[in-house]
Amino acid sequence: MTSSKKAGSEPRPKKANSQRAGRLSSGRVTLSDVAKVAGVSSMTVSRAINRPETVTEQVQQIVKAAIDKTGYVPNLLAGGLASSRTRLIGAVVPTLSHMLFSGSIEAFNGRLAEEGYQVLLALSGYGQAADDNLVRTILSRCPEGILLTGTHHSKEVLAQLDNVNIPVIEGWDLSRQPLDMAVGFSHDEVGQAVARFLVAKNHDKLIVVGAQDERAIMRRDSFLRTLEELGVDDARHVDTPSPSTLEMGRESFAQLFEEGVRRAAIFCNSDWLAHGVIIEARERGLCVPEDIAVIGFGNLDFAAYSSPSLTSIHIDREAIGLHAANMFLKRLAGEEVEQTIVDVGFDIIERQSTQSVL
Amino acid sequence: MTSSKKAGSEPRPKKANSQRAGRLSSGRVTLSDVAKVAGVSSMTVSRAINRPETVTEQVQQIVKAAIDKTGYVPNLLAGGLASSRTRLIGAVVPTLSHMLFSGSIEAFNGRLAEEGYQVLLALSGYGQAADDNLVRTILSRCPEGILLTGTHHSKEVLAQLDNVNIPVIEGWDLSRQPLDMAVGFSHDEVGQAVARFLVAKNHDKLIVVGAQDERAIMRRDSFLRTLEELGVDDARHVDTPSPSTLEMGRESFAQLFEEGVRRAAIFCNSDWLAHGVIIEARERGLCVPEDIAVIGFGNLDFAAYSSPSLTSIHIDREAIGLHAANMFLKRLAGEEVEQTIVDVGFDIIERQSTQSVL
DNA sequence: TTGAAAGCGATACCAA
DNA sequence: TTGGTATCGCTTTCAA
Numbered sequence: 001m002t003s004s005k006k007a008g009s010e011p012r013p014k015k016a017n018s019q020r021a022g023r024l025s026s027g028r029v030t031l032s033d034v035a036k037v038a039g040v041s042s043m044t045v046s047r048a049i050n051r052p053e054t055v056t057e058q059v060q061q062i063v064k065a066a067i068d069k070t071g072y073v074p075n076l077l078a079g080g081l082a083s084s085r086t087r088l089i090g091a092v093v094p095t096l097s098h099m100l101f102s103g104s105i106e107a108f109n110g111r112l113a114e115e116g117y118q119v120l121l122a123l124s125g126y127g128q129a130a131d132d133n134l135v136r137t138i139l140s141r142c143p144e145g146i147l148l149t150g151t152h153h154s155k156e157v158l159a160q161l162d163n164v165n166i167p168v169i170e171g172w173d174l175s176r177q178p179l180d181m182a183v184g185f186s187h188d189e190v191g192q193a194v195a196r197f198l199v200a201k202n203h204d205k206l207i208v209v210g211a212q213d214e215r216a217i218m219r220r221d222s223f224l225r226t227l228e229e230l231g232v233d234d235a236r237h238v239d240t241p242s243p244s245t246l247e248m249g250r251e252s253f254a255q256l257f258e259e260g261v262r263r264a265a266i267f268c269n270s271d272w273l274a275h276g277v278i279i280e281a282r283e284r285g286l287c288v289p290e291d292i293a294v295i296g297f298g299n300l301d302f303a304a305y306s307s308p309s310l311t312s313i314h315i316d317r318e319a320i321g322l323h324a325a326n327m328f329l330k331r332l333a334g335e336e337v338e339q340t341i342v343d344v345g346f347d348i349i350e351r352q353s354t355q356s357v358l
Numbered sequence: 359m360t361s362s363k364k365a366g367s368e369p370r371p372k373k374a375n376s377q378r379a380g381r382l383s384s385g386r387v388t389l390s391d392v393a394k395v396a397g398v399s400s401m402t403v404s405r406a407i408n409r410p411e412t413v414t415e416q417v418q419q420i421v422k423a424a425i426d427k428t429g430y431v432p433n434l435l436a437g438g439l440a441s442s443r444t445r446l447i448g449a450v451v452p453t454l455s456h457m458l459f460s461g462s463i464e465a466f467n468g469r470l471a472e473e474g475y476q477v478l479l480a481l482s483g484y485g486q487a488a489d490d491n492l493v494r495t496i497l498s499r500c501p502e503g504i505l506l507t508g509t510h511h512s513k514e515v516l517a518q519l520d521n522v523n524i525p526v527i528e529g530w531d532l533s534r535q536p537l538d539m540a541v542g543f544s545h546d547e548v549g550q551a552v553a554r555f556l557v558a559k560n561h562d563k564l565i566v567v568g569a570q571d572e573r574a575i576m577r578r579d580s581f582l583r584t585l586e587e588l589g590v591d592d593a594r595h596v597d598t599p600s601p602s603t604l605e606m607g608r609e610s611f612a613q614l615f616e617e618g619v620r621r622a623a624i625f626c627n628s629d630w631l632a633h634g635v636i637i638e639a640r641e642r643g644l645c646v647p648e649d650i651a652v653i654g655f656g657n658l659d660f661a662a663y664s665s666p667s668l669t670s671i672h673i674d675r676e677a678i679g680l681h682a683a684n685m686f687l688k689r690l691a692g693e694e695v696e697q698t699i700v701d702v703g704f705d706i707i708e709r710q711s712t713q714s715v716l
Numbered sequence: 717t718t719g720a721a722a723g724c725g726a727t728a729c730c731a732a
Numbered sequence: 733t734t735g736g737t738a739t740c741g742c743t744t745t746c747a748a
Contacts, residue, residue, distance in 0.1 A: 028522060030725055041735045046727065056733070071521050076498040077439045078725030081740045085727090086435065096460040106454050109481055118495060121479055123467055137476060140434040163429050164386060388741055399719050404743065414717070436741035439724045443743095 107321030191222025210269025249276015465679030549580025561623035568627025607634015
């Protein structure tokens, strides 16, 4: 006990062993433990840690020594509670199994970590039902900002976000006016671009294959709509279950084949599906891309090498994470974010080679 | 206002503006706001939320209504601070860009989420220098458990872990006696198994290609050691920079080719490298697997389809995440964990087909 | 079953 | 520059 307060002359001040009354403290070394060792007040230790320039050089040394000696690890729960600066940023993504997300998140995390922030992740797994709870759960940790996937949110989520009043970024999707800030690309534009691309190539029959997730549907619909506008009226689509797998691609093409499809250009809403389609088409004795032209979507970079006959849509996933991080950082530093909507665009990468190298 | 409780006849309780004295509170709805609306004490609200069975049915209803009305989101910083139950589990992994990790983490997160826990991730990016700080940063959030990658930790990390006294799981690696619990597989055994496998196939020349990360090195060394034991003394290795890419695989084989290699069995310490080697070998006019046999490592499932001539090592990554989660849950529930070291093993998957389907 | 009081470990604010 | 004090929002403890 610090003897600084000998208040009261009673041999046993009744609150002397105040510890007993409460619970056992967690046992961890606390700020005041360090303070005791250093022989200063806990406020001074706090300052020495957070704003070293506000204390004497000498105090810095003493405190540093005390910290090393005690093995002190700050308790950010307490710090965050007291200061409302949690240095935590929440992020909700469907999955980590797609490079599009894991790549962005990794860049996002990296940039934020440089500035002392941590990312708290929640995986929504494509079902939008659970989204409300995920956001709730994230918000209950008092993040200073939150990154969401997509631009479609339930009323509950909107209300919750409104309540906490922190910066929000909607990522990977630019299809609607954002709540606050956004970084991504337009799925509509992807659909349009692919439609134009394929029409320009004079393909006979156009088909889109894809899963039922929100953004895949946007691409599909925009694709079909654009085709109609371009005068193609026999385009069709095949819907597959989520998540998209190579196996699903095979099945989809098998089905098309059974239905008599022998020549077509197929827009696959995921690279996995695309590979499945290619494999199945070849197994059925068709030539890719001569008979069946395939265009994929995503960032399965390996695709570029393994299947030169696949044209694919490439997204700069790192840019998404980096932009998002920087937008948060600017905002949290109190600066104006000059560009609140960042379109990272996409590229249609066409392989020239008609031969698989594998 | 629900008029259900007109309790108290005072028109204006005198402590109405008690707020003024302190700082501005965060503005968020708090437990006592809900309590006021519900006309009960905040303790009762707390109970209604955390242990509904301890309050009247009627109180439950009233509180629930008040929560909905106010849009209350609990503050887990405060809750965690008060109770030491943060419902947070930390995890340190090198990257999310490898399915081995992202797959495990996804399963880990999923299982823990079911039980109301959240995962706080830290990415170490293969450099072990930063590890100390990552662990510190995680621990500063007071997680109830922590999942680490590998079994090699700095003195500082060990000291920190020792201080906090929470369950620790070392994942993806079983090479040493764990600090506490472990789940993964033995990289040593992988190296041995591959060595035996290739020797049994009577390959002329054996080469291992791989990056310099800790576990890749373990596999490499164990591979070479085992070969020696089996009497193969002209095995060699090529080291590549991290992270392993397909491009690195190509370069590695190009180098080997320049050096005159025309027939060999190559153990690639990552599937990406393996694919690069295969591609380069074919570009150079060699046959895979007749001239150059390749065996990979990892979970690039796509490999199975795209390159039937690749034999690969498969890890059940989901099992790792699931086991880890369940071990934590058991432990946190106060139960005994009967098996503190879980070996999920690995499979050597050999492709029969000698023909690429692509 | 419910409520009042005392922390949890840190920071903001104001005095010294 | 340093220290004391009052919170931050919640839960534990204990009494009613």
